[in-house]
Amino acid sequence: MSFAEIIGQPKPLAILRSALANGRLHHAYLFLGPEGVGKRAIALALAKAIHCAGANGDFCGQCVNCKRIGDGNHPDVRLVEPLAGRKEIAIQQIRDIEKELNYQSFTGGRKIVIFDRATLMNLSSQNALLKTLEEPPADSLLILIAANGGALLPTLRSRCLKVSFGPLHRPAVAQYLERNKQVKTEEAQFLAALSMGSLGLALKLNDRKLFEKRREWAALLGSLGKGDYRSGSDAAEKLAGNKDDALKFLEWAETFYRDLLVFAAVHSGDELINLDLLKQTQQLAGAVTVEKWLALFEQAVGAGARIQRNLNRRMVLEDLLFNVVGAR
Numbered sequence: 001m002s003f004a005e006i007i008g009q010p011k012p013l014a015i016l017r018s019a020l021a022n023g024r025l026h027h028a029y030l031f032l033g034p035e036g037v038g039k040r041a042i043a044l045a046l047a048k049a050i051h052c053a054g055a056n057g058d059f060c061g062q063c064v065n066c067k068r069i070g071d072g073n074h075p076d077v078r079l080v081e082p083l084a085g086r087k088e089i090a091i092q093q094i095r096d097i098e099k100e101l102n103y104q105s106f107t108g109g110r111k112i113v114i115f116d117r118a119t120l121m122n123l124s125s126q127n128a129l130l131k132t133l134e135e136p137p138a139d140s141l142l143i144l145i146a147a148n149g150g151a152l153l154p155t156l157r158s159r160c161l162k163v164s165f166g167p168l169h170r171p172a173v174a175q176y177l178e179r180n181k182q183v184k185t186e187e188a189q190f191l192a193a194l195s196m197g198s199l200g201l202a203l204k205l206n207d208r209k210l211f212e213k214r215r216e217w218a219a220l221l222g223s224l225g226k227g228d229y230r231s232g233s234d235a236a237e238k239l240a241g242n243k244d245d246a247l248k249f250l251e252w253a254e255t256f257y258r259d260l261l262v263f264a265a266v267h268s269g270d271e272l273i274n275l276d277l278l279k280q281t282q283q284l285a286g287a288v289t290v291e292k293w294l295a296l297f298e299q300a301v302g303a304g305a306r307i308q309r310n311l312n313r314r315m316v317l318e319d320l321l322f323n324v325v326g327a328r
């Protein structure tokens with residue numbers, strides 16, 4: 001493993017690698033960007049490159065330092081996240097880090113602390129960390145990771161160099177899934193599109209059963225004829241059985257109506273999420289107006305939110321499917 005094998009994020013990598021090569025790393029960075037696009041992976045890669053015994057300005061992934069960082073037990077590299085069973089990073093964790101940073105490094109290299117996610121620090125924890133950031137111990141490096149900086153104190157943010165991470169490109173995510181997770185091409189493309197450039201999310205969604213289930217759902221929605229309220233009611237009852245399954249269906253239904261909306265608007269399949277359902281999408285897209293697809297998309301989004309709030313599932317689903325039946 002080396003920097004060259006990391007997928008995407010050319011700009012953050014260029015900023016960090018150049019600072020590393022020129023001995024100009026700052027004491028604190030704030031990595032901002034959506035979930036699952038490589039912020040933690042790149043923070044760990046940087047830590048490896050700083051400590052690697054086998055490569056200069058890069059990391060080998062093989063030496064004892066790289067291995068220990070990868071396993072989470074390098075004495076000079078700490079990953080701070082909430083303790084088991086807790087939702088927040090505790091203030092005591094911050095105080096321990098402050099103490100540790102003032103001890104001598106074990107290996108003679110930089111002491112590195114990665115906060116993932118930094119927004120899990122409450123205000124008192126953030127204030128405690130601020131003291132460390134105001135007078136960073138020599139040879140320390142703090143990396144704060146967050147989806148957005150809004151929940152962090154402005155004083156904390158202003159003491160970190162901001163590095164922005166964008167979504168990954170779809171083909172890069174698909175290629176990664178095919179090569180590293182042995183996912184079939186068609187499925188990899190679907191997952192890459194569905195996850196909107198978040199490899200982390202694509203890996204979570206990599207579920208063979210879900211992939212097949214979607215085809216059943218697509219057939220079900222496609223089979224609901226105009227005015228066929230009876231079938232709509234039957235389908236709602238079937239889908240309402242279990243909360244998780246109902247939510248999965250609705251998450252998918254969002255993508256299905258989004259695809260129909262996109263296809264009806266631009267008459268092209270290039271941007272579809274459910275690429276393997278292109279034919280069905282093509283056939284169905286002209287059945288109603290763009291405005292109606294938009295309305296169904298919004299209703300699917302709303303139905304998911306209502307089920308999250310524990311409203312009666314059969315009623316919520318019937319409401320949506322009756323709109324489907326009525327729209328045709």
Ligand SMILES: [Zn+2]
Nearest residue numbers: 052060063066
């Ligand atoms: Zn190494």
